[in-house]
Amino acid sequence: MPIRVPDRYPMDSEFYLTTRDQDLSLPLSEEQFRELKRGRKRLSLINAISHKFKLVKSNFELIEQLMGQLGALYSGQRDIQKIEALKPQFNAAINNYILSARIFTSQLKRHVQGCLPLERELILELTEAMDQEYQKSFSYRFVDALYDYVTYYGLGCHAFQSRTTLVEEEGQIIRRYDFHAYVERDFIGGPSNFRAAILAETPDRVEISALLDDYNGSLQRLHDRAISMTSEVYIDAHQIVSEFVNVFIAKYGHEHADVFVVHKTRAFGDKIYDRFPISMYVNNHSLSDEDLLRTY
Amino acid sequence: MRITPPADTMAIPDDYESCDIVSINYRHFSVWLKSQVVETLKGVVTEVRFPWSQTVNADNYRTRLNRLPEYALEAMELLQSTVQTDTCRIISCEADKFCCTLALVAPLPQVVYQGLQSMPCPDLFAMPHMENLDKSAAEYVFAHRQRHQH
Numbered sequence: 073m074p075i076r077v078p079d080r081y082p083m084d085s086e087f088y089l090t091t092r093d094q095d096l097s098l099p100l101s102e103e104q105f106r107e108l109k110r111g112r113k114r115l116s117l118i119n120a121i122s123h124k125f126k127l128v129k130s131n132f133e134l135i136e137q138l139m140g141q142l143g144a145l146y147s148g149q150r151d152i153q154k155i156e157a158l159k160p161q162f163n164a165a166i167n168n169y170i171l172s173a174r175i176f177t178s179q180l181k182r183h184v185q186g187c188l189p190l191e192r193e194l195i196l197e198l199t200e201a202m203d204q205e206y207q208k209s210f211s212y213r214f215v216d217a218l219y220d221y222v223t224y225y226g227l228g229c230h231a232f233q234s235r236t237t238l239v240e241e242e243g244q245i246i247r248r249y250d251f252h253a254y255v256e257r258d259f260i261g262g263p264s265n266f267r268a269a270i271l272a273e274t275p276d277r278v279e280i281s282a283l284l285d286d287y288n289g290s291l292q293r294l295h296d297r298a299i300s301m302t303s304e305v306y307i308d309a310h311q312i313v314s315e316f317v318n319v320f321i322a323k324y325g326h327e328h329a330d331v332f333v334v335h336k337t338r339a340f341g342d343k344i345y346d347r348f349p350i351s352m353y354v355n356n357h358s359l360s361d362e363d364l365l366r367t368y
Numbered sequence: 369m370r371i372t373p374p375a376d377t378m379a380i381p382d383d384y385e386s387c388d389i390v391s392i393n394y395r396h397f398s399v400w401l402k403s404q405v406v407e408t409l410k411g412v413v414t415e416v417r418f419p420w421s422q423t424v425n426a427d428n429y430r431t432r433l434n435r436l437p438e439y440a441l442e443a444m445e446l447l448q449s450t451v452q453t454d455t456c457r458i459i460s461c462e463a464d465k466f467c468c469t470l471a472l473v474a475p476l477p478q479v480v481y482q483g484l485q486s487m488p489c490p491d492l493f494a495m496p497h498m499e500n501l502d503k504s505a506a507e508y509v510f511a512h513r514q515r516h517q518h
Binding site for chain 2: 136139140143144145146147148149150152155156230231232233234235236237238247248249250251252256259281
């Protein structure tokens with residue numbers, strides 16, 4: 073007996089817009105559901121690019137804060153216990169920075185590709201932009217290689233320098249205090265521990281805040297590139313999703329503005345097969361238009 | 369990064385600049401006379417190397433070298449008060465975990481030797497080692513800074 077293959081998997085699906093606890097709902101067609109699902113996916117990918125970029129920048133700010141505190145403690149030289157407590161925190165901030173930088177760079181292409189599955193040219197362009205940063209900037213290469221070192225050893229900083237110099241400011245000689253943190257080449261080890269080509273071009277000491285400052289520039293360029301590539305997609309998806317949210321609000325009122333999309337299926341005993349939030353993408357208080365480089 | 373110093377900042381003597389390097393297995397603290405002053409000094413540079421005493425060594429171990437700058441400045445003050453002639457100045461002081469090295473410039477090396485002989489044996493150090501160098505004060509400080517700064 074021939075097996076009859078159904079032209080569509082008989083899930084017997086139903087689609088709804090619902091409130092959080094599903095006491096109110098509006099039915100959707102399958103096409104509308106697909107549209108919303110695609111829109112949500114794109115918005116979430118583009119938001120992820122911004123969130124990850126912010127992650128790197130926030131870790132950088134933490135490094136600067138801790139460096140200021142540690143510098144002040146070293147210039148005081150009094151509170152040994154506090155110094156010893158702060159040193160691992162400083163190292164943690166650097167580790168977090170390096171890891172978050174890798175989270176950003178390793179997924180950037182995938183996120184853009186998810187939004188623009190058919191635009192091979194654009195993806196190539198982004199790949200090239202990333203290659204170019206790698207070719208042009210020692211900081212980019214070094215941070216990239218440092219990721220392996222940091223994941224292996226959990227150490228992102230080897231030395232500090234706390235110095236005072238006498239400088240003339242506004243006609244007066246004053247003592248100026250400076251603080252720097254370094255990665256030392258001698259402590260990195262040999263080529264078996266670190267990418268050999270980069271080790272060869274590494275100076276004796278790499279000053280961390282200058283390194284990361286420069287690296288931030290590279291990431292900013294890549295971020296801006298990715299965001300501008302996806303901006304059209306973003307605006308379209310944003311429009312579609314907000315239209316549905318607005319329809320729901322128009323029907324049930326503003327107190328029910330937290331809208332979800334639900335995919336139910338009989339095949340699962342009337343259970344929920346898929347569910348995702350949509351209001352958070354059209355009414356996002358943690359990302360500003362500026363983050364997403366939007367100009368309406 | 370420029371630091372706003374806290375109120376209780378460590379007192380580096382006037383006219384001296386300082387650099388403190390803290391690394392994983394070494395620490396290096398140094399102060400030196402600022403270049404405008406050091407360039408005007410003439411005479412013989414004598415380097416005096418004081419190894420840390422057992423007590424200080426033990427304390428350095430316990431405090432993870434965190435009191436090294438304090439000890440170095442103490443040593444400097446001690447030597448300064450011992451050699452109290454206007455013609456004799458300390459041009460640099462550097463400390464690592466093994467010893468504290470002070471460099472003085474004096475018209476004649478004897479001034480330093482005499483001064484040291486009259487000094488009561490300090491608790492901080494074991495027997496010092498002295499050496500006269502064929503260098504001007506400015507050259508010495510320059511070389512000293514080259515060694516440890518980046």
